[in-house]
Amino acid sequence: MFSLPALGNIGEFVGAIAVVVSLIYLARQTILNTRSVQAASFNAMVQNSIRLLEHSFRDSEFAAFYERAERDPEALSPDEKIRWDSYMTSVFRHFGNLMYQQRVGALDDQMWEAYRETLKQHLRVPSWGIWYRGHCKIFSTALTEQVERSLKEIETEVADQA
Numbered sequence: 001m002f003s004l005p006a007l008g009n010i011g012e013f014v015g016a017i018a019v020v021v022s023l024i025y026l027a028r029q030t031i032l033n034t035r036s037v038q039a040a041s042f043n044a045m046v047q048n049s050i051r052l053l054e055h056s057f058r059d060s061e062f063a064a065f066y067e068r069a070e071r072d073p074e075a076l077s078p079d080e081k082i083r084w085d086s087y088m089t090s091v092f093r094h095f096g097n098l099m100y101q102q103r104v105g106a107l108d109d110q111m112w113e114a115y116r117e118t119l120k121q122h123l124r125v126p127s128w129g130i131w132y133r134g135h136c137k138i139f140s141t142a143l144t145e146q147v148e149r150s151l152k153e154i155e156t157e158v159a160d161q162a
Contacts, residue, residue, distance in 0.1 A: 070125050088131050096143040120150040
């Protein structure tokens with residue numbers, strides 16, 4: 001009924017279809033896995049943001065320290081200066097990580113824009129910009145460029161209001 005070459009051709013055709021179906025399945029699984037990794041990564045970023053903020057709303061002593069540090073970091077005691085440096089380093093490392101996550105595609109542009117605005121809001125407090133400029137060498141050039149852009153935007157906004 002079927003010759004050997006005809007059966008071979010049918011086998012090759014079925015094999016080719018199986019390869020295409022396998023590739024489609026693998027592509028779909030890759031997309032699903034990528035979304036899962038992105039969701040987990042985003043959740044970790046949000047958790048880190050919450051951890052950084054948590055001290056301010058759970059610990060009144062920290063909130064008082066934070067207010068003094070923002071107002072006049074030079075008036076802090078030596079141990080408070082260490083605390084301020086540690087906190088600021090943590091916060092700016094967090095923003096550096098967010099920039100990296102956005103650059104590699106783990107954080108979408110809309111969420112990065114919200115975090116960028118948060119960074120800019122913090123930089124409206126003069127002590128933040130002063131601290132960063134004094135420590136910029138320990139951070140990525142990308143973060144330093146972002147901070148400088150934000151500080152320039154703030155300066156322009158203030159000048160426009162005057």
